[in-house]
Amino acid sequence: MNQKPVNLFNTFQLGNLHLPHRVIMAPMTRSRTAQPGDIPTDLMAKYYAQRASAGLIITEATQISQQGKGYSFTPGIHTPKHIDGWRKVTKAVHQAGGRIFLQLWHVGRMSHESFHANGQPVAPSAIQPDARVWIADGNSAGQMLDCPTPRELAINEIKAIINDFRQGAANAIAAGFDGVEIHGANGYLIDQFLRRTSNKRTDIYGGDIPNRVRFLEEVVETVVAEVGKERTGIRLAPYITQRGMNDPEAIDAILYAARKLDRMGIAYIHLVEADWDDAPVIPESFRRDLRDSFSGAIIVAGNYTAAKGEAIIDADLADLVAYGRWFLANPDLPYRLQHDLELNEMKERATLFGGDAEGYTDYPDCQEKAS
Template sequence: MTLLFSPIDLAGKTLKNRIVMPPMTRSRSTQPGDIANDLMATYYAQRASAGLIVSEGTQISELGKGYAWTPGIYSNEQVAGWSKVTNKVHSAGGVMFAQLWHVGRVTHSDNTGGVQPISASAVAAKDVKVFVDTNGEPGFVDTQLPREMSKQDIENVLVEFRQAAKNAVDAGFDGIELHAANGYLINQFLDSQSNARNDEYGGSVQNRLRFLVEVVNAVSDEIGSKKVGVRLAPLTTLNVTVDDNPEQTYLAVARALNDAGVGYIHIAEADWDDAPLMSVEFKQAIRKAYSGVLIYAGKYTKERADEALAQGWADLIGFGRPFVANPDLPTRLEQGKPLNSHNPDTLFGGAEQGYTDYPTV
């Protein structure tokens, strides 16, 4: 047995293995209302053999919504919908965190009730498209120029994150993960090229990470810091959110999250073919800066996962796309069984096909 199949403690739970099902948008919430449903409950429960499941990105408000058909967690109906999911996952022996999501500028007013998007600064996400469903006519449109957030806007979003964390626990989640990666709102404050502010939220590294720390403090005050995880993507350039000195910035973030006592950091490595590699030295520096649980995700195989765990800079490993087509992925990895391939045409939207109908061994 390798470390990948050994237990580990997280947020008062003992995870049965080190395999994480990371957040993956599947766009199958019930409309109208962006409500988690029975089909989603079946999908997640099928994958409850993972040590930890992190839900798909779940918007904390209507203004935080970037794409049509993604679920929310700010209405009573949404909380009730997610309760169906967590009940079924727990009945299957799983542990599940909710990923809380505000997309900031990566949206269009068709997804936000006609309201102009907000961001750290009035800087557009150029050449980025988002999925909308306008009067039953789904399609892709360009993102819109956001409005720079005022101090009151920041306060409002902190309240929304705090309420969303409470809602998640009320819905039965074992904790929450803040989406601070992939070019969404928190990431827009962190990275230098998307943050042009000249107040206490912009400029220096410490100023740019202030919003993240305030969000972490808000949700920690509500549910406890050990039930809080944070997803980061130091080297990705998704949604054209880029930092000029990612090692400096993200080591500072790791130290700040260590001081805040969060339960885990979840690092999404760039995973496209010519993506920049995250060096082992960078990973070891993060390990030195942060003493909690570290999750890494990004095209990992069982062999790469074993190596990462053995070297000590990772504690759990996320397997994204393999979980789409292999609901019993931990069993397949442990037994050396071949993996199903996913159907890319059924990733977003639809019903059971390509969602809950993949075979197990």
């Protein structure tokens, strides 16, 4: 970079939170929970507290029920032990001066038979995804395994899952979080309802766009009623097509949803952007359509550099920029970006999921590196 970022380090009011700058820590699955039970740990508290200089931390995806689990060792928010474990995390982050939202997650068909008593994940329709999930073996190592064919949810089960989102949001606030982000992206359950490729239902939750958006709408409504609109955000992935999610109507469905979300007054929409070399580029026309449809804050995430983050804020196409892998390897990322300092490189991929402090809490900040 030839110029230090300015826009990224302006303050921002997000709901009832005053953010000191606009560098957000994106949600990243790390699979470091205590077993059995997927309980958040002291090591997780250290990890998040190290990164408390983020304008806002959004935690790794956290299942709202056992049914909502899709990967080994991911945390839950549906038992008293989960609440107690997460309370250590929020306390550590707040003591370090940070702000933190919990990401609420139901994976739907993106799961594995080993997590379900009858061996079947659930989904809007009984369609097997073209996808794999990470499953650990007995020694905390793991491998990517194919997802099985799910079973179709009944209406009463859909209503129960909506209530699970409500309870998960309530539990998050009880654990000390500043708010919640609903995971509606990346081919997980809410996204599965949105898309014709994964939703072949003929009842009120399938068919035309209003029906396919209904599940998202009802989840957000119940979460807002529970914790407040200023404490609620949602993550969406309009141009993600992998996992069998390539639907030509996805953009129309998401813009329709954005107008619904605008009327609910939630704090933000968080856009996932594909970050591989030949990924589809989000056109400026969509970004402007989203601005016209939604008056809340827009967060973007997807392999942004500091310069690229500056540019999208300057163009008024986003308000906040979320960083994932860079935050993983650089606990003091905002300081490094602001001062144009060298970044730590991420360690080998084997340290991403499961394991201990290696590749998790052992990345040095600038002061540690200098010493």
